[in-house]
Structures are given as structure tokens and as C-alpha cells.
Amino acid sequence: MSPAPRVAIVTGAARGIGAGTAERLAREGRAVAVLDLKEADAQEVVDRITASGGKALAVGCDVSDEEQVQTAVDSVAERLGSPEILVNNAGVLRDNLLFKMSASDWDIVMNVHLRGSFLMSKAVQAYMVKTRWGRIVNLSSSSALGNRGQANYSAAKAGVQGLTKTLAIELGQFGVTANAVAPGFIETDMTRATAERIGIDYEAMKEHQAKQTPVRRTGVPEDIANAVAFFTGEDAGFVSGQVIYVAGGPLD
Structure with missing residues (x-):
């Protein structure tokens, strides 16, 4: 009898990097909780995973809300099994120059990216x-x-x-690793929305970015999913507290 698959939670997984990562982890044999703000938005990714023979669950959750996070994580544990892999991907943009940026713009971005990663990590590490x-x-x-x-x-x-580095230090003694993936320019709905916001043709933006990148192309979600798959693998237990830039070349 084969062992039960390890359970992974991927946040912000309804599209883009999150969706690509969820599907990659499913191909790695993980049972995947596809978490996004609205459960209905995550269902399409779940359907693709299950259609390919994988096991997945759609979960709605605002990662900046402590109560919702705890409820979501406990629900995943009950329905899929104890979560052993967490990918904190949920994010939003509220770009603006400093003198135009509102306190709300600051708070929303910090709450989703940083507070959300903290809350999810705290809930899952238990x-x-x-x-x-x-x-x-x-x-x-x-x-x-x-x-x-x-x-x-x-x-x-x-x-x-x-x-990430602090989690690696605190949790290493329990067999838990923590690493970060830092993407460069990746072709997603988010970067497309950025182009529209600043009034630049998206194809022109991609072409410009490719010219500035040593490998002469822009990234796609699968490039990030590949790095995540390594960090979450069985053989990566001695790699922790690291930040890998997946950006097509070195960065200053």
C-alpha cells in the first residue's frame, strides 16, 4: 500500500504563478489545496488537476485575516490531511510613486504579502x-x-x-525548511495589468524586458514552479534559509 500523498497549500493559486505551482506540485504527487480569496476562482485550477488524475481542493480565504487563515488551514487538514508543504504566493499590487501612495495602498500590500505569509506560516507550522x-x-x-x-x-x-530566514532558524530543528523564490519579470495577469495601468503595450513591455535579460526572454509561471518544486522536494532537506532569484540572469 503506497503512502498517502503529502499535502500542499498554495495561496493565491487561482491564476498565474500560484496556479502553475499548484499544478506542478500535483504532478509531483502532492494533494494540493488551491487557496484564493474566492473559492469559486480556485475551482478551475482544481478541475484541471483532478482531470489529470490529481487530488485537489479549492479553498476560499483572505490570507490577511487571522481567523479565516486558521479556519482554512484546519479545513485542509480535515479534508486532505495534515499540510506539510506551504507556498505563500498570494499578492496584490498598488503601485505608485511615494508622494502619490496612500496609506491604504501601503497597508493592503503589506497585509497580503507579509502579514499573509506570517499568518499562513504560523498556522501551518503547527x-x-x-x-x-x-x-x-x-x-x-x-x-x-x-x-x-x-x-x-x-x-x-x-x-x-x-x-524566510527567521523561519528557517526557528523551525529547522523540527525538520522544517523555509526558502524563498524571487521572480524577475514573469508573464502573468499582474504584469499585464501593470502595463495597462501605465499605458504601455504589453508585448512591447515583454520585448523590452527580454532585451534586458541575459537569457533574452521573459519568464513564465512554470519557471517559478520549477524552483518551488525543488525546494519542496524530498531531497531538499539540507537547503534552508535561501533566496533564489529566478530572473534569467544575475541581479545587482
Whole structure:
């Protein structure tokens, strides 16, 4: 009798990097909780996973709400099994130059990216510690190094890196690793929306980004999912507290 599949939770998984990661982990044999703000939005990804023979569950949750997070994680444990893999991917953008950025723009981005990663990690680690095995992967960004018009996003993504390293230090003794993946330019609905907001043709934006990238192309969600798959694998138990930039080349 084969062992039960390890259970993974991927936040912000209804589309883009989150969806690509959820589907990749399902192909790795994981049972995947596809978590997004609205359960209905996550169902399409679940349907694709189950149609391919995988096991998945759609869960609605605001990751910045502590009560919703605890309820969602406990529900996953009850319906799929004890979660041992967590990918904190949920995110939003409220880009603006500092003098135009509202306190609300700051708070929303910090709450989803940083508070959400904290709350999800805190809730899931309780299960990981009991089983003495766990993998936490937090999505940072190349913007953590600083980016014009993204004071909120850059600060949140830099904070995610500090959170990741601290989780690695605190949880390592329980067999739990924590790492971060920092994407460069990835073709998603989010980057398309950014192009529309600033009035730039999306194809032109991608072409410009590709020219600035050593590998001469832009990234796709599968590029990030590949890195997450490594960090969450059975053989990655001695890799913890690391930040890998998946950006098509070195960054300053």
C-alpha cells in the first residue's frame, strides 16, 4: 500500500504563478489545496488537476485575516490531511510613486504579502512540527532590491526574505525548511495589468524586458514552479534559509 500523498497549500493559486505551482506540485504527487480569496476562482485550477488524475481542493480565504487563515488551514487538514508543504504566493499590487501612495495602498500590500505569509506560516507550522517534516516556500521578488513606484511592494518582498530566514532558524530543528523564490519579470495577469495601468503595450513591455535579460526572454509561471518544486522536494532537506532569484540572469 503506497503512502498517502503529502499535502500542499498554495495561496493565491487561482491564476498565474500560484496556479502553475499548484499544478506542478500535483504532478509531483502532492494533494494540493488551491487557496484564493474566492473559492469559486480556485475551482478551475482544481478541475484541471483532478482531470489529470490529481487530488485537489479549492479553498476560499483572505490570507490577511487571522481567523479565516486558521479556519482554512484546519479545513485542509480535515479534508486532505495534515499540510506539510506551504507556498505563500498570494499578492496584490498598488503601485505608485511615494508622494502619490496612500496609506491604504501601503497597508493592503503589506497585509497580503507579509502579514499573509506570517499568518499562513504560523498556522501551518503547527502541523509540520507535529509530523516533524515540512517545506515552506515564500514568494519574494526581484523588486525586493528596490524598484521605482513600488515602495510598498519592495518593502513587503524584502520583509518576506527576512521572515524566510527567521523561519528557517526557528523551525529547522523540527525538520522544517523555509526558502524563498524571487521572480524577475514573469508573464502573468499582474504584469499585464501593470502595463495597462501605465499605458504601455504589453508585448512591447515583454520585448523590452527580454532585451534586458541575459537569457533574452521573459519568464513564465512554470519557471517559478520549477524552483518551488525543488525546494519542496524530498531531497531538499539540507537547503534552508535561501533566496533564489529566478530572473534569467544575475541581479545587482
